[in-house]
Amino acid sequence: MSKFGSSSNKKEVPQASSNSLSDIVFMLLFFFMVTTQMRETEQKVKVTMPVASEVAKLERKDLSANINIGSPTLQYQAMYGTDARIQLNDSFKTVSDIRDFIAAERDAMSEAERSLMTVNLRVDQDVRMGIVSDVKQELRRCSAPKIMYAARKPAKD
Amino acid sequence: MARRKFEAIGSTADIAFLLLCYFLMTTTMGDQSGLQRRLPPIPDKEQAQDQKVNRRNIIIVRINSADKLFAGSEAMDISMLKDKIKEFLTNPANDPNLPEKEPKEIEGKTYNVSKGVISLQNDRGTSYQAYIAVQNELVKAVNELRDEFAYREFGKKFSRLSEEQQDIVKKAVPQNISEAEPKDTGKK
Numbered sequence: 001m002s003k004f005g006s007s008s009n010k011k012e013v014p015q016a017s018s019n020s021l022s023d024i025v026f027m028l029l030f031f032f033m034v035t036t037q038m039r040e041t042e043q044k045v046k047v048t049m050p051v052a053s054e055v056a057k058l059e060r061k062d063l064s065a066n067i068n069i070g071s072p073t074l075q076y077q078a079m080y081g082t083d084a085r086i087q088l089n090d091s092f093k094t095v096s097d098i099r100d101f102i103a104a105e106r107d108a109m110s111e112a113e114r115s116l117m118t119v120n121l122r123v124d125q126d127v128r129m130g131i132v133s134d135v136k137q138e139l140r141r142c143s144a145p146k147i148m149y150a151a152r153k154p155a156k157d
Numbered sequence: 158m159a160r161r162k163f164e165a166i167g168s169t170a171d172i173a174f175l176l177l178c179y180f181l182m183t184t185t186m187g188d189q190s191g192l193q194r195r196l197p198p199i200p201d202k203e204q205a206q207d208q209k210v211n212r213r214n215i216i217i218v219r220i221n222s223a224d225k226l227f228a229g230s231e232a233m234d235i236s237m238l239k240d241k242i243k244e245f246l247t248n249p250a251n252d253p254n255l256p257e258k259e260p261k262e263i264e265g266k267t268y269n270v271s272k273g274v275i276s277l278q279n280d281r282g283t284s285y286q287a288y289i290a291v292q293n294e295l296v297k298a299v300n301e302l303r304d305e306f307a308y309r310e311f312g313k314k315f316s317r318l319s320e321e322q323q324d325i326v327k328k329a330v331p332q333n334i335s336e337a338e339p340k341d342t343g344k345k
Contacts, residue, residue: 022169029176029177049191050285050286052192052292054192054296054297054300056192057190061189125284126284128282129281130282136196136336144196145195147196149194149289151190151293
């Protein structure tokens with residue numbers, strides 16, 4: 001009894017080695033580097049995507065152009081009102097600006113991949129279809145036929 | 158000596174932490190998923206006549222400005238749409254009012270491929286949410302038919318087939334959803 005007691009008193013609890021800490025943090029770092037993407041633009045319109053169970057993942061993110069449609073966020077409402085607006089890159093635009101936007105996005109891609117370009121329509125669920133139809137017609141005229149209606153998966157299966 | 162080594166490792170962790178925070182702040186999680194579609198090209202005047210489809214081969218799904226759904230000529234709840242579309246595309250009883258089937262040879266085997274086309278029409282006042290819900294039901298109907306076909310032919314779910322087999326199924330059960338020219342159907 002005493003033997004055990006004395007030996008346990010003498011022994012200090014070894015300090016936890018922090019050598020592995022940096023490894024763990026690096027692993028976390030790599031995880032985030034791989035799974036995330038750079039935030040390219042500031043969201044100026046509020047987009048709550050509708051729910052759809054049959055969504056498919058966009059395979060080539062680098063070959064997509066984003067068009068955001070929704071009502072402006074609070075700080076821009078004084079200037080632009082609450083009506084649905086189109087946001088291309090970093091600013092509010094109209095339907096007639098889409099042609100230039102698509103042309104610019106095309107130029108940024110390599111020759112072979114231009115036909116694979118997908119236009120990702122990120123539209124708020126409360127937007128009326130009128131503005132979306134206008135955008136779709138304009139995209140047809142610009143011959144950018146591949147589109148994707150961005151949607152999110154329902155929370156449970 | 159040992160102490161110095163210990164400190165060096167401590168600062169690596171700090172640097173890594175800083176980098177980690179940087180990435181957490183500047184990046185977003187990839188959440189790009191959705192329903193993929195192909196828009197039809199702008200039709201020429203001559204082409205428009207060629208594209209006339211037999212009446213029985215087309216079903217018009219319409220959503221009006223009050224988000225009410227009509228399939229064919231009857232008003233319908235969205236929960237019934239999937240079964241209606243499946244019946245339309247399979248035509249199990251060979252009803253003369255439902256689309257005809259055309260034998261088509263795909264990779265050495267002949268399948269009866271439905272010639273049915275779903276025409277989706279909407280109003281300018283339709284809400285996007287309702288529109289996507291309908292699109293989703295249409296895709297679901299086609300996906301279920303593809304799954305059934307895959308079970309019949311290959312004994313597996315569509316998503317578990319090889320790429321060549323998936324191509325066969327895609328040809329045998331095409332996803333013909335046409336998004337019609339916008340029309341103003343709402344009365345003002």
